[in-house]
Amino acid sequence: MPEKGKDAPTDAPRDGADAGSSAAEAYVVKDPEAFARNVARMLEQLGKAAAAWVEPREKGEVADTLSEPMADMVKTFSKVGEYWLADPKRAIEAQTSLLTGYFGMWTESVKRMSGETAEPRPKTTDKRFSDPDWDNNPFFEFLKNAYFITSDWANRLVADSQGLDEHTRHKAAFYMRQITSALSPANFLATNPELYKEMVASNGANLVRGMHMLAEDIAAGRGELKLRQSDASKFAVGDNIAVSPGKVIAQNDICQIIQYAPSTETVLKRPLMIVPPWINKFYILDLNPKKSFIKWAVDQGQTVFVVSWVNPDKRHARKDWEAYSREGISFALDVIEQATGEREVNAIGYCVGGTLLAATLALHAQEKDTRIASATLFTTQTDFTHAGDLKVFVDHDQIAAIEAAMEKNGYLDGSRMATAFNMLRASDLIWPYVVNNYLKGKDPMPFDLLYWNSDATRMPAANHSFYLRNCYLENNLAQGRMKLAGKTLKLGRVKIPIYNLAAKEDHIAPARSAYLGGRLFGGDVTFVMAGSGHIAGVINPPEAGKYQFWSDGPEGADFDQWVEGAKQTPGSWWPHWQAWIRAQSDAEVPARKPGGGKLKPIEDAPGSYVRVRV
Known part of the structure; x- marks a missing residue:
């Protein structure tokens, strides 16, 4: 002893x-x-x-x-x-x-x-x-x-x-x-x-x-270890998490469209559409009123619409990227036009939602669809050359094994992706909880972010296979070889203004990767790098007074030169982005109610799709 x-x-x-x-x-x-x-x-x-x-x-x-x-x-x-x-x-x-x-x-x-x-x-x-x-x-x-x-x-x-x-x-x-x-x-x-x-x-x-x-x-975990990182009993979606008021105003097989209730008398004429990742649930943007990007955007006079993706099952096995583009983004654009009468929108894509948005923009450029007037990318990769540790899980043999596993049920179980993400930071997201839970015998503390992190989602087989092969394995979007709806996509044809946000310590979409991908677009790209990582770098309300962001680096520079020459500003990047949004179009109209009197609300936000757990 x-x-x-x-x-x-x-x-x-x-x-x-x-x-x-x-x-x-x-x-x-x-x-x-x-x-x-x-x-x-x-x-x-x-x-x-x-x-x-x-x-x-x-x-x-x-x-x-x-x-x-x-x-x-x-x-x-x-x-x-x-x-x-x-x-x-x-x-x-x-x-x-x-x-x-x-x-x-x-x-x-x-x-x-x-x-x-x-x-x-x-x-x-x-x-x-x-x-x-x-x-x-x-x-x-x-x-x-x-x-x-x-x-x-x-x-x-x-x-x-x-x-x-x-x-x-x-x-x-x-x-x-x-x-x-x-x-x-x-x-x-x-x-x-x-x-x-x-x-x-x-x-x-x-x-x-x-x-x-x-x-x-x-x-x-039905035979697999479902490691608890937070006291889940303290949270309930729609009760004390994801509580911004709004309505589900439309839905189809793969998503619900939520419109949030206004909090100002006037709003920007151009609505805001948010395309979150389907690998996690959208309410990372609406954890609680103090952290909610959605609530903050509403309070700045934005009419906010969010695509809430379905948690897929066997029925969605053949839903591929074209389906997510057409039945997700294009569907949302149709709904927004019906509810507001506005054809042009500002769009946000987060992580893989941003990659889908970028691909959709390239498709729209060929189809002369001009409804998305500006795009913001949160920690998004369009060039996967420097895609970080997730590339470890992607080669021909491993993708073939994943595809074989998905063939049985038509989807990849959410626990597989959750484990992969946790392994990227095993010393922070796995072993401390093994020690605390199973050796100390202590319940984990309630933490909304980790509750969201454990609320895993499945991935449809066709969608996930397309993503792994076209992005991580072959880098087809960056190389101008990705095909969607029968068309070969070229990001250089996207001429709309882009706000490209990276996070300095991001281990999922490294800042260098996001920067290089942003240079593929054919229009004006504003690159901003937030402090912290993939989540905290994005979810950083101004009131918190945390971190910093870098902007206005030298044009045409490589990434390291840009970082060296960029201006550092303490605090949140959110006000910087809001000023950029207003610079695109600052016309205002009276505040809009969800549905605009033209679409009958189906249910209260955050809707039923987001409540489905694995």
Whole structure:
């Protein structure tokens, strides 16, 4: 059992032998009988978790999906291994580098434990190692340092491997980050001082609660782990989340069209149409009144319409990009014209909704459809050359496997995409919740953003296959090869004004990628880069006073030059965008009620489509 000796480091909190004894007490089980009972109860709950995992597999309801990614990971790492093992000298140098790190760590640890002066210990800002005993207890400090040395060495092996093609190197680096994140000593009971002390203090009751939650989460995922990141019981769509007043004024097989009620006496004559991603639900733009972009836009005098996508099932298997363009965007344009009498609109597309909007604009340019007068792209890629870590999941073999999986039900289960997105930031979105929920036995805190993040949606087979192949795999939209409605799309033919918003720390649609894609359009493009990431960079109300944005960089510059020469402004980019919208057309009309007296509202916002859960 790890404990702190009397020769603890001088910077540890201590008052002679009493402090050492007190520190050791935290690792000693006080009630062995209660501890034994809880271990038995924990094993009982673990058995229930195992049963919840096995049962749907025995019934044939769930097919294991781990074999394909595991095989791909092994194949990828074998190529890294080939480089290092091909030259004995190179292999020995790699081993020597690791051993040198271990010997240096061991020497410093011995010095500290013997009371000698050692090199100052660097303090980590890694939240996984925030417990003081990671620094003050020699055992746990040794584990932490060994982990950092080993993980840094492993990541360098990938980075220094020569002869790998770009995609293989990208995959190897990604897989290595997943492995090193998973093997952190902070993730295991016996190697995490905080967990160890928690177990001792509660006589193992935390593990009973944790295994009970694990069984519940596997059962909720119907044989797959549905990791809870937020207390879902505290939120209800339409009650305390997605509450901006409005009406569903039209619907079809793949979407509902919501018009929001005005809050000003006059509004801009040109309505605003928002095309959100179908990979997640639209209410990220309407989490609550303080964070709601929709409410803020309404309060600025915008007549806001939102496309709320259906959560698809087997009936939607053949709904492809043309269907989403025609039955989503074009349908919304028809509805807006009916409700307001206005033919021209300002449009917003978010993430893949923005990619669809861009493709639709290129199609409209050929069809002489001028209804979309300006477009705003939120963290949108049209050129997927630098598409980030999601490209790890996209090659011919992996897409074929995904298509085979979708063939059975006609859609990709939402949990697959949710897991992929969580893996992009596993150290923040997976392992802290594994530790908190199943090892500490604590319920996650209520958090509206993470509630939305877990409210996954399915993807229709035809739509998702088209997206993966045409965008991530072949980059056809950027190359002028994408075909929609029988026409080959050219973004250069899009001449309308574009407001192209990227986010500096975006791991889904990297800012560099968004910038390069914006240069493909044939008209005036205003590029703006917000602080933070894919969500927080967009959902940043002015009242919060957070982050910053960059604008007015040098025209025609490459991305790095643009960033260097851009103007930085503290706070939200929302007012900057509103000024841009008004610069396109600032004519006003009296405020409009949902439906405009011409379309009978079907139901209150946020509608029924968005409430369907996977």
